[in-house]
Amino acid sequence: MRKIHCLNAISKHGTDLLTADYELTDNVKEAEGILVRSASLHEMEFPNSLLAVARAGAGVNNIPLDACAQEGIVVFNTPGANANAVKELVIGALMLASRDILGGINWCIDNAEDANIAKSVEKAKKAFAGCEIRGKKLGVIGLGAIGAEVANACAGLGMEVYGYDPFISVQAAWMLSRDVKHTTSLDTIFQECDYITLHVPALDSTKGMINKNALEQMKDGVVVLNFARDLLVDEDAMAEALASGKVKHYMTDFPNTKSVHMKGAIVTPHIGASTAESEDNCAKMAVKEIMDYIENGNIRNSVNYPACDMGVKKTVARVAVLHLNIPNMIGQITGVLAGGGINISDMTNKSRDKYAYTLMDLESVPDDILVQKLNAIQGVLRVRVL
Numbered sequence: 591m592r593k594i595h596c597l598n599a600i601s602k603h604g605t606d607l608l609t610a611d612y613e614l615t616d617n618v619k620e621a622e623g624i625l626v627r628s629a630s631l632h633e634m635e636f637p638n639s640l641l642a643v644a645r646a647g648a649g650v651n652n653i654p655l656d657a658c659a660q661e662g663i664v665v666f667n668t669p670g671a672n673a674n675a676v677k678e679l680v681i682g683a684l685m686l687a688s689r690d691i692l693g694g695i696n697w698c699i700d701n702a703e704d705a706n707i708a709k710s711v712e713k714a715k716k717a718f719a720g721c722e723i724r725g726k727k728l729g730v731i732g733l734g735a736i737g738a739e740v741a742n743a744c745a746g747l748g749m750e751v752y753g754y755d756p757f758i759s760v761q762a763a764w765m766l767s768r769d770v771k772h773t774t775s776l777d778t779i780f781q782e783c784d785y786i787t788l789h790v791p792a793l794d795s796t797k798g799m800i801n802k803n804a805l806e807q808m809k810d811g812v813v814v815l816n817f818a819r820d821l822l823v824d825e826d827a828m829a830e831a832l833a834s835g836k837v838k839h840y841m842t843d844f845p846n847t848k849s850v851h852m853k854g855a856i857v858t859p860h861i862g863a864s865t866a867e868s869e870d871n872c873a874k875m876a877v878k879e880i881m882d883y884i885e886n887g888n889i890r891n892s893v894n895y896p897a898c899d900m901g902v903k904k905t906v907a908r909v910a911v912l913h914l915n916i917p918n919m920i921g922q923i924t925g926v927l928a929g930g931g932i933n934i935s936d937m938t939n940k941s942r943d944k945y946a947y948t949l950m951d952l953e954s955v956p957d958d959i960l961v962q963k964l965n966a967i968q969g970v971l972r973v974r975v976l
């Protein structure tokens with residue numbers, strides 16, 4: 591029986607897809623697969639049994655990707671599966687930042703016992719007047735699954751949308767509305783936009799991208815929306831910019847000891863992906879990815895190994911070798927199998943940065959000695975016979 595450990599609550603719509611060969615276990619030490627949302631794996635000691643981690647979500651900064659790759663553990667995420675949920679919350683945040691909806695609601699609560707509320711509201715309401723987003727300039731930083739949806743939706747709401755993403759994928763570029771203006775300059779976004787929304791991953795290259803210098807370039811009264819990760823914003827600089835009125839509102843989905851005390855910050859409790867639909871989508875995609883990898887060795891949507899798909903295993907044996915991307919690996923791997931008199935009927939080799947993957951369909955099953963020889967090749971990180 592194959593064991594899967596859930597580090598967070600994972601939607602039953604996903605775990606129900608696990609076939610009779612699988613069971614959920616509370617004991618991570620015996621797990622072949624881990625399903626996780628935002629729990630951190632940075633301090634975890636990985637058991638030898640662990641083949642794959644699937645993040646039911648987009649951001650993978652809670653997982654040590656390189657350490658996993660070194661141990662032959664493939665990490666997956668679920669691109670796009672929660673994009674609509676985040677887009678809808680960003681639109682809600684644009685409204686909250688532009689109209690004093692929260693102040694107005696609180697006024698109604700505070701005045702609930704006023705018998706004349708129906709009259710007094712007409713005087714009081716001017717305190718909660720706001721502005722419209724139509725015609726305002728929105729800068730979208732990062733045009734992946736979420737950024738592209740936000741950009742398109744806001745263009746549809748009549749905003750003048752500028753998009754910045756030097757690494758945009760062809761697929762994401764196809765998704766973009768022709769109304770979204772492409773800019774290659776982050777400074778243009780900072781200097782021109784009334785609203786700026788972040789949709790990039792937390793990487794060394796993106797951490798602190800909204801810093802003092804960026805904030806100083808922005809228009810007075812700008813609104814910054816952060817539904818990506820708190821690390822993208824220098825929050826000391828943001829607190830100062832809010833206090834001075836440079837930034838009107840900082841809309842963030844990441845409560846921390848700084849953001850929750852900032853005057854003018856409107857903080858939500860990391861609920862960007864918290865809809866039933868998104869949780870189901872992410873869980874279903876994560877479970878399918880992990881099962882396809884465990885059973886067939888196929889890698890789809892990995893963030894630390896290359897994509898590789900040889901379909902459903904049909905031969906008597908399929909061997910999967912995770913290894914370093916260095917010279918002469920294919921020669922050595924196929925040499926070991928040839929030395930054992932085994933014919934390879936089909937094979938694929940793919941690489942991604944430091945790591946590579948060789949998947950082979952064989953006409954006979956390699957014995958333990960051959961598997962040991964494969965494992966002994968310098969640069970081989972894990973061998974599996976499926």
Ligand SMILES: NC(=O)c1ccc[n+]([C@@H]2O[C@H](COP(=O)([O-])OP(=O)(O)OC[C@H]3O[C@@H](n4cnc5c(N)ncnc54)[C@H](O)[C@@H]3O)[C@@H](O)[C@H]2O)c1
Nearest residue numbers: 648649732733734735736755757758790791817818862863
């Ligand atoms: N609040 C939430 O609950 C929630 C939910 C989902 C995702 N997220 C966060 O949002 C991020 C984006 O999610 P996604 O699904 O759109 O991911 P994605 O991978 O589809 O898109 C990310 C985009 O950022 C771009 N990018 C990378 N570095 C950049 C840079 N320096 N400048 C501009 N663009 C850059 C990439 O080219 C890519 O197009 C995730 O990494 C995650 O941290 C948060």
Ligand SMILES: O=C(O)CC[C@@H](O)C(=O)O
Nearest residue numbers: 627628647648649672863
């Ligand atoms: O799992 C969640 O609730 C958060 C997911 C989100 O942060 C992501 O990066 O996909």
